[in-house]
Amino acid sequence: MLSYQPALSVAVLKEPVRIDVKVGSRVSPIWIGDGVSERAGALLDAQRVGRRRFVVSNPVIWRFHGEAIARALGEAATPGPARRRTDPILIPDGERYKTLLSVSRIYEALIRVGADRGSAIVAVGGGVIGDTAGFAAATFLRGIALAHIPTTLLAQVDSAIGGKVGVNHPLGKNLIGAFYQPVAVLIDPILLRTLPRREFRSGLYEMVKYGMIASRDLFDRVARDTKAIFDRDPAVLLPAIIESCRIKADVVSADERESGLRRILNFGHTVGHALEAATKYRRFRHGEAIAYGMLAAADLAVARGALADRERQALARLITQLGPLPPVVDLTIGEVLEVIRRDKKVIDGKLHFVIAIQIGATMTIDDVTEEELTAVLERLGLKR
Ligand SMILES: NC(=O)c1ccc[n+]([C@@H]2O[C@H](COP(=O)([O-])OP(=O)(O)OC[C@H]3O[C@@H](n4cnc5c(N)ncnc54)[C@H](O)[C@@H]3O)[C@@H](O)[C@H]2O)c1
Numbered sequence: 001m002l003s004y005q006p007a008l009s010v011a012v013l014k015e016p017v018r019i020d021v022k023v024g025s026r027v028s029p030i031w032i033g034d035g036v037s038e039r040a041g042a043l044l045d046a047q048r049v050g051r052r053r054f055v056v057s058n059p060v061i062w063r064f065h066g067e068a069i070a071r072a073l074g075e076a077a078t079p080g081p082a083r084r085r086t087d088p089i090l091i092p093d094g095e096r097y098k099t100l101l102s103v104s105r106i107y108e109a110l111i112r113v114g115a116d117r118g119s120a121i122v123a124v125g126g127g128v129i130g131d132t133a134g135f136a137a138a139t140f141l142r143g144i145a146l147a148h149i150p151t152t153l154l155a156q157v158d159s160a161i162g163g164k165v166g167v168n169h170p171l172g173k174n175l176i177g178a179f180y181q182p183v184a185v186l187i188d189p190i191l192l193r194t195l196p197r198r199e200f201r202s203g204l205y206e207m208v209k210y211g212m213i214a215s216r217d218l219f220d221r222v223a224r225d226t227k228a229i230f231d232r233d234p235a236v237l238l239p240a241i242i243e244s245c246r247i248k249a250d251v252v253s254a255d256e257r258e259s260g261l262r263r264i265l266n267f268g269h270t271v272g273h274a275l276e277a278a279t280k281y282r283r284f285r286h287g288e289a290i291a292y293g294m295l296a297a298a299d300l301a302v303a304r305g306a307l308a309d310r311e312r313q314a315l316a317r318l319i320t321q322l323g324p325l326p327p328v329v330d331l332t333i334g335e336v337l338e339v340i341r342r343d344k345k346v347i348d349g350k351l352h353f354v355i356a357i358q359i360g361a362t363m364t365i366d367d368v369t370e371e372e373l374t375a376v377l378e379r380l381g382l383k384r
């Protein structure tokens, strides 16, 4: 009797895909595949990640996925006694807990259970957990091994890759941090099924960003398969995540410390960060602010004659298609410009600004004037 054959793309992707971030002589591997988190113990064993592993997560994520991940981490690659389970270190949910105090709580828990230099931290969560636990790993005993199991789309395609870890300071976001490459990243799109739609969409804008900076094909796929992606259809979502990770891994491998190429990852982030800061990080999810930032960067490029207007329109259409964005009409151009002037991307008084020259290619310019930015922000809808 004939039986139904699954689509080839699903069948061939059964085995996890491995992508390497290469920094100096070190390799930081990423495994991507539906169900890889269920094989976490074996995959981390293969990578010789720490004799003892301590999970850092938050109560929301742990309620959804803790049981399965704890079980997976307890299973070894080769038959033998299961690893002794320890309680996860849970820090409260939310960006406002991305602080040195949370890092200190992690140190305390590690000291109490007798963690040593052979121990590892496994960060299970979104960008907040990954950045905070990552900074703890980078600094505890001058550095212990770090593995990421990212659980938001944003973390899967962006924050868990590239080695930036850190926390916020009361006077500013991400002011304290380090470059610290994980020994392994396990990306399991199945974990995204419990992610609220708005959080999922926030990560999608970063995916659109990868399309804008490096892959028209990825951009077109997100535009064409929007519904299937939102439905988290593995046949569509998994390849799009893989492509995004490949782009980020390639860029970071070429330039870990953001002295050149890595800056292209900041496409949309100059105006995006400024919108986030001007609204005290309360109004926008990160990706939503980046969506506005990309529109601004494309608009500026069109105004300079560097980008065809139909390309800008395609970006605007896709962003509209993905869903509503919080408003910007009540913000003043002045308050946003004020934040841009203090941006980390200002080097020797010059603002480095990434613009698109077509969908899939960018360039960096350092001669953007305040007049240009004012006009762009006005067209974006901000008040004079
Ligand atoms: N290190 C980097 O390179 C880098 C890059 C981009 C962003 N970031 C940082 O990442 C942070 C934002 O990360 P984020 O967008 O992942 O937000 P987040 O970590 O706050 O997670 C968003 C929300 O989703 C919940 N959640 C996570 N996984 C879930 C799941 N599978 N099911 C249900 N709920 C889930 C979380 O508890 C949280 O409430 C910011 O602090 C930003 O600075 C870092």
Ligand SMILES: [Zn+2]
Pocket (backbone or CB within 6 Å): 158, 206, 269, 286, 290
């Ligand atoms: Zn970003």
